[in-house]
Amino acid sequence: MVEIFTVGGGDYLVNVFQAVAAWTGNGGYKSLLQVVMVMGLGLSAITLAFNQDWRAWINWFLGATLIYSCLMVPRLDVHVTDRLNPSLAPANVSNVPLGLALMASFTSQVGDYLTGSAEVVFGLPGDLNYSKNGMIYGARLYDATRSLRISDPEFAANLDEHFRQCVFYDVLLGRYSMKELAETSDIWTTIAPGSQARAQRFLTRDTGTGQVTSNIITCREAYDALNAQWAGLIDGMGTVFGRQLYPNQTAALAKAKLFADLPVAYQYLTGVSANATEIFKQTLTINAMSQAMHSMAATSGAGNVDVYAQTRADIQTERTYGSIASNAMKWVPLLNVVLTVLFYALFPVLFPLFLLPKTGPLALKGYVTGFFYLAAWGPLFVILHMMLMYKGAADMSAVAGSSGLSLASFTGMADVNSDIGLLAGYLIASVPFLAGGVAKGAMAISHHATSYLNPSQNAAEEAAREASTGNVSLGNTSFENSSV
Structure with a gap:
């Protein structure tokens, strides 16, 4: 066998x-x-x-x-x-x-050995390796969890009310500063224990009848009540969210994998040492607090044209890369599986050609070469995965600084992670061409290098031209025009 x-x-x-x-x-x-x-x-x-x-x-x-x-x-x-x-x-x-x-076994073992060896020498955590969980698994896990919202409507309403009626007034009264809230790695502990002098509306749902009642209780009582509900809320959300991330596993296994991998991803990417429950609580608290906050920001108009040009170029570049990346992240790994299946399935179709004079050996040589072409995809995926994870860890750690996962660093870390995801998808699209050009040398694939930067270059040129000439065109719509 x-x-x-x-x-x-x-x-x-x-x-x-x-x-x-x-x-x-x-x-x-x-x-x-x-x-x-x-x-x-x-x-x-x-x-x-x-x-x-x-x-x-x-x-x-x-x-x-x-x-x-x-x-x-x-x-x-x-x-x-x-x-x-x-x-x-x-x-x-x-x-x-x-x-x-034999051909399938030999080439797949070569690809698997090179993939595994590359992962060992690159030194990523085992749970974040490409062969175990796919491309940029850590970044994808962070991106999936950063947008978490509280699923319990009563708990969400009570927490929002607590921020607006209790926490923000504590900031105004100087009990703690907004800087403390922005930089703390545990917002929920920082806002404890709640004031006894102020009150909030608190919703309670009867588990038997489902009826919701509203009461006025002090902020301290509300904090204690919410604090007692966190564990059950996170446990339930972990089960549901785990099934969404790992649909091929049972609910228990999916939840266990999520709670095991989440701390590893956060530790590697951001340097945050916390368990999954603490990460869930901090993320949910940050999102709930951000939703409760209403702020405005204004800037001077001195450099508006320059700001517009740079912003427009960044947005257009991100949209272009994003449209390519979202497709590439889906179809390139699938394309590898599809091509492998096709090569295996074509064996009985092509085998009669191997028996013909002259063309037989050439057809056999081309068929075997295709197996090595597909085997080269795995190591290329690992190399790209390693580079992007290293870059993501360096950039996100720089944004997080000493405060780790906090209100101040949350948006910046999310932006960095989003850029890593876009870049990963765009680079993955080059793997089929890189694998084909590896055997021919660097010059065979050099003409692809400039095409990778074309979206950014074109966006910057177009935005700079609009800013320098003053011809700004935004939001125009043209529908069913005709010329005779």
């Missing part, structure tokens, strides 16, 4: 190998190969008759016999190992042709 490795799509590979085993073991397919052998004999005989080249007949006979005897007749059992789905079942397939089994 030989082992075949893949990063995702293991169930597709199992189905393809089962189909190939059944297809090539069919009596009709064996009859097709007999017809092709007769055609090959006829073509080699014609070559011998017209070119007086007896070696053409010998070369075809020996080549076709060896290819058929070595690649098709022997059969092997294969075991598919999916790095993203270790519990894949069924994973064993019997009676796969030796040629397909």
Whole structure:
């Protein structure tokens, strides 16, 4: 038995190998190969008759016999190992042709070894490796959790009321400053224990009837009541959110994976040492407090034109990269799986061509080369993953500073993480071209380098032209125009 490795799509590979085993073991397919052998004999005989080249007949006979005897007749059992789905079942397939089994096993093991070795030497945390959880898993996990909102409507309303009626008045009275709230890594502890001199409206839902009642209680009583509800709220949200992130796992396993991976991602990217419950509480509190705050900001008009040009260029660049990135993050990893499945499935289709004179060895060489082309995708994914995670960790740690995850750093960290996601998606789109050009050297792919920067360059040129000439055009709409 030989082992075949893949990063995702293991169930597709199992189905393809089962189909190939059944297809090539069919009596009709064996009859097709007999017809092709007769055609090959006829073509080699014609070559011998017209070119007086007896070696053409010998070369075809020996080549076709060896290819058929070595690649098709022997059969092997294969075991598919999916790095993203270790519990894949069924994973064993019997009676796969030796040629397909060995080529798939060798090239996939080479790619898996290079991928695993690259992850070891690059030194990322195990839970953030590409082969375990996919591209920029840590950044994707941070991006998914930063927009969390409280799912319990009564709890959300009570917390919003607590900020507006209790916390903000504590700031005005000097109990703590806005700077303290902005820089603390635990807002909920900082605002404790609540004032006994002020009160707020507090909603309570009857668990039996579902009826909601409203009462006026002191801020301290409200704080204590909310504090007692945090654990249950986070536990319930963790279950629901875990199922959204990991739909292929059970609710319990998804929640356990989320609560295990979240601290690792935050520790690596931001330097925040906290468990998943603390991260959930701080994130939910920041979002709730931001929602309760109403502020205005104004700037002088001295440099409005320059600010406009830079802002417009940044926005246009981000939108261009974003449109490419969102598609690339979805279809490039899927394209790798699709191409791999197609290469495996084409074995019985292309095998008759391997038995023909002259074209047979060339077709076999091209087919084998395709396997190595696909095997190069994994190491390229890992290298891009490493570079982007390093950059994300450096930038987000710089934004977080000594305060870690706080109200002051939350927006900046989110912006940095968003940029990393956009850049990752855009660079992933280059992997198919990079993998094809690796064997030809750097010059074969050098012409792609400038195209990566075209969106940013074009956006900057267009914005600078508008700012320098004063011809600003925004929000124009043209609909059903016609010229006669």
